[in-house]
Amino acid sequence: MTRMIDLRSDTVTKPSPGMRQAIFNAEVGDDVHGEDPTVNRLQERVAAMLGKEASLFVPSGTMANQVALLAHTRHGDEVILERGSHLFYYEAGGLAAVAGVQPFLLDGRRGIIEAEQVEQSIRFADVHLPPTRLIWIENTHNRGGGTVFPLEKLRAIRSVSLNYSIPLHMDGARLFNACVAADVPPEEYSRQVDSLNFCFSKGLGAPVGSIIAGSAEFITRAHRYRKMLGGGMRQVGILAAAALYALDHNIERLAEDHKNAKRLAGALAELDGVKVVNDPVETNLVYFDVSRTGMNTLELKSESAERGLLVDPISFTTMRAVTHLDVSADDIERAIEVFRTIFKRPGK
Numbered sequence: 001m002t003r004m005i006d007l008r009s010d011t012v013t014k015p016s017p018g019m020r021q022a023i024f025n026a027e028v029g030d031d032v033h034g035e036d037p038t039v040n041r042l043q044e045r046v047a048a049m050l051g052k053e054a055s056l057f058v059p060s061g062t063m064a065n066q067v068a069l070l071a072h073t074r075h076g077d078e079v080i081l082e083r084g085s086h087l088f089y090y091e092a093g094g095l096a097a098v099a100g101v102q103p104f105l106l107d108g109r110r111g112i113i114e115a116e117q118v119e120q121s122i123r124f125a126d127v128h129l130p131p132t133r134l135i136w137i138e139n140t141h142n143r144g145g146g147t148v149f150p151l152e153k154l155r156a157i158r159s160v161s162l163n164y165s166i167p168l169h170m171d172g173a174r175l176f177n178a179c180v181a182a183d184v185p186p187e188e189y190s191r192q193v194d195s196l197n198f199c200f201s202k203g204l205g206a207p208v209g210s211i212i213a214g215s216a217e218f219i220t221r222a223h224r225y226r227k228m229l230g231g232g233m234r235q236v237g238i239l240a241a242a243a244l245y246a247l248d249h250n251i252e253r254l255a256e257d258h259k260n261a262k263r264l265a266g267a268l269a270e271l272d273g274v275k276v277v278n279d280p281v282e283t284n285l286v287y288f289d290v291s292r293t294g295m296n297t298l299e300l301k302s303e304s305a306e307r308g309l310l311v312d313p314i315s316f317t318t319m320r321a322v323t324h325l326d327v328s329a330d331d332i333e334r335a336i337e338v339f340r341t342i343f344k345r346p347g348k
């Protein structure tokens with residue numbers, strides 16, 4: 001049987017033999033006691049690479065976001081963020097239920113918001129108004145289409161954040177996709193924000209884990225909230241070892257994922273009725289609308305699966321295909337053939 005090609009997400013990757021070896025060799029200790037040498041090494045390394053005082057390893061991107069939110073805010077505060085942000089859209093209502101904060105939603109262009117929009121949304125001191133306590137951006141922006149947050153726009157938002165003394169946080173779940181696509185070093189993005197997080201379990205290919213970085217004082221608060229949410233892990237050096245391996249081996253290669261995503265998008269765009277929503281594709285996410293093909297996304301999902309290709313809908317009309325380190329350029333050609341067969345168009 002031919003292997004399934006899995007374009008549902010960059011979270012589906014399996015640890016490579018080298019990563020498994022690093023996991024096998026990991027020195028461990030009880031991290032809740034701060035005694036796991038591999039976790040400590042990872043946290044020191046990430047803090048240094050991002051130019052922050054400290055960092056904290058957490059089980060998931062969602063926990064990273066919730067912990068960061070809790071560490072920056074109090075119940076009843078307001079957070080300015082883009083409408084399609086993962087924090088607002090995909091975290092099961094945690095923003096309201098866990099952190100108890102209110103979102104002030106901005107409409108971005110492919111997820112990118114402007115400094116002017118942010119400034120216009122800041123509340124002044126008035127008994128009727130919730131205090132604006134945090135500005136939140138996402139880089140790359142997932143629902144926006146894997147959009148890289150342009151550095152100049154981020155700098156402009158940073159100056160609003162500094163002018164009004166409102167902290168700025170970056171959900172950088174796919175930070176390294178942005179760094180590789182825009183050729184911007186991670187510390188350059190990091191310098192523009194008070195705190196940030198990124199995931200090891202997406203394009204970097206580790207099985208589990210995310211990390212939050214910021215000032216020592218912020219990370220001390222985050223540490224307490226991680227414990228509160230049940231995110232204190234014990235001999236978790238086995239996962240930190242995978243994360244360290246990912247930093248050593250899986251960053252530069254993200255360029256291949258971006259190339260594969262562009263190739264896929266280009267071929268999809270040639271199929272009758274298919275529209276690439278995030279054209280031009282910037283990183284590893286391809287969103288495409290199939291509403292004019294006479295087929296809905298659920299039908300496409302099952303037809304693709306029958307032909308060895310896994311791809312997920314994000315609505316009845318739009319599919320998302322994600323490239324990652326377990327998908328080769330040849331797999332992408334096979335995926336293109338599957339789409340051509342389903343849509344019965346020869347293409348190029």
Ligand SMILES: Cc1ncc(COP(=O)(O)O)c(C=O)c1O
Nearest residue numbers: 060061062063086138142171173
């Ligand atoms: C931008 C962004 N933030 C946070 C997350 C959450 O990560 P996790 O699935 O590890 O909870 C995701 C996951 O896709 C994401 O795309």
